[in-house]
Amino acid sequence: MTKYDETWVAAEEAKRKWMAENSLYRADDEHASCGVGLVVSIDGKASRKVVDNGIGALRAVWHRGAVDADGKTGD
Numbered sequence: 001m002t003k004y005d006e007t008w009v010a011a012e013e014a015k016r017k018w019m020a021e022n023s024l025y026r027a028d029d030e031h032a033s034c035g036v037g038l039v040v041s042i043d044g045k046a047s048r049k050v051v052d053n054g055i056g057a058l059r060a061v062w063h064r065g066a067v068d069a070d071g072k073t074g075d
Contacts, residue, residue, distance in 0.1 A: 037061065
């Protein structure tokens with residue numbers, strides 16, 4: 001996300017509050033996960049920038065251990 005969206009933030013805060021009060025999920029446990037990357041083109045059009053950003057996201061998680069055949073990208 002590159003734009004600040006107040007509606008999204010308010011909805012996310014409400015969801016997190018509900019989860020904290022009604023489920024086994026605890027935000028404090030999030031440190032154990034290395035994360036997830038999602039790269040998309042909002043307009044649905046193919047773009048080299050999406051590919052480049054995806055490769056950049058994979059490079060950010062090199063510590064996961066998987067390396068592609070080119071020896072440069074991760075899983």
